[in-house]
Amino acid sequence: MKYLRMMLVLLTVVLLGNTIVLADVPKPVIPKGNAEECVLPKEEMRVDHMNYILHQRDETMHRGIRTKKFSLKGCIDCHTVKDDAGKIVSYKDKKHFCNSCHTYAAVNIDCFECHASTPTAKGTISSTGGKK
Numbered sequence: 801m802k803y804l805r806m807m808l809v810l811l812t813v814v815l816l817g818n819t820i821v822l823a824d825v826p827k828p829v830i831p832k833g834n835a836e837e838c839v840l841p842k843e844e845m846r847v848d849h850m851n852y853i854l855h856q857r858d859e860t861m862h863r864g865i866r867t868k869k870f871s872l873k874g875c876i877d878c879h880t881v882k883d884d885a886g887k888i889v890s891y892k893d894k895k896h897f898c899n900s901c902h903t904y905a906a907v908n909i910d911c912f913e914c915h916a917s918t919p920t921a922k923g924t925i926s927s928t929g930g931k932k
C-alpha cells in the first residue's frame with residue numbers, strides 16, 4: 801500500500817513536470833521587415849540596434865551629422881505591421897515591430913513621444929508633434 805502511494809506521488813510529479821515543460825512558454829513574435837534584409841545582419845541588429853539609433857540621435861542632435869543608414873524613419877518605414885483591418889499599427893499596439901520584443905523584455909523607450917511610430921510623408925517627427 802505504501803509502495804503504491806509512493807508510485808502515485810511519483811507519477812503525479814512526473815506528469816506535472818511534463819505539463820510545465822510542455823506548456824507554451826510565451827516567446828516574442830517578431831514581425832519581419834518589408835524587405836529581404838535589414839540595414840545590417842539580423843543578429844547584429846537584434847543585439848545592437850539601440851546603439852545605432854541612439855548614437856545617431858546624439859550625432860544628429862548635437863553635431864548635426866545625418867546618415868541615412870540608421871535613420872529612425874527608415875526603421876519605421878520598413879518595419880510596418882498591419883492590424884486585422886489592414887491598418888498600420890502604431891507603437892501603442894503590442895504588435896508594432898519595436899514593441900514585439902520591448903513588451904516581452906519590459907523595455908521602455910520614449911522615442912515615440914516625438915517621433916511618429918508609423919510612416920509619415922514628412923519624416924518621423926510627426927506634424928502634429930508626435931503621439932501618433
Ligand code: HEC
Binds near residue numbers: 857860870911914
Ligand atoms: C523630445 C523629443 C524627442 C525624443 C523623445 C526623441 N527624439 Fe529623436 N529627434 C528629435 C528631433 C527634434 C530630431 C531632429 C529632427 C529630424 O531629424 O527629423 C530627432 C532626430 C532623430 C534621429 C535622426 C533622424 C532620423 O529620422 O533618423 C534619430 C535616428 C532619432 N532622433 C532617434 C531617436 C530615438 C532612438 C529616440 C528614443 C530613444 C528618440 N530619437 C527620441 C526629437 C526627439
Ligand code: HEC
Binds near residue numbers: 843853869872
Ligand atoms: C529596408 C528595410 C529595413 C530597414 C530600413 C530596417 N530594417 Fe530591420 N529588418 C528588416 C528585415 C527584412 C529584417 C529581418 C531580416 C532577416 O530575417 O534576416 C530585419 C530585422 C531587424 C531586427 C531583428 C529582428 C529579429 O527577428 O530578431 C531588428 C532589431 C531590426 N531589424 C531593427 C531595425 C532598426 C532599428 C532599423 C532602423 C535603424 C531597421 N531595422 C531598419 C528590414 C529593414
Ligand code: HEC
Binds near residue numbers: 908
Ligand atoms: C529583437 C527584439 C527587438 C526589436 C524588434 C526591437 N528592440 Fe529595441 N530593444 C530590445 C531589447 C532586448 C532592448 C534592451 C537591451 C538592453 O537593455 O540592453 C532594447 C532596447 C532599445 C532601446 C534602448 C532603451 C534604453 O533606454 O536603453 C531603444 C532606443 C530601442 N530598443 C529602440 C527600438 C526601436 C526604435 C525598435 C523598432 C525599430 C526596436 N527597438 C525594436 C529588443 C528589440
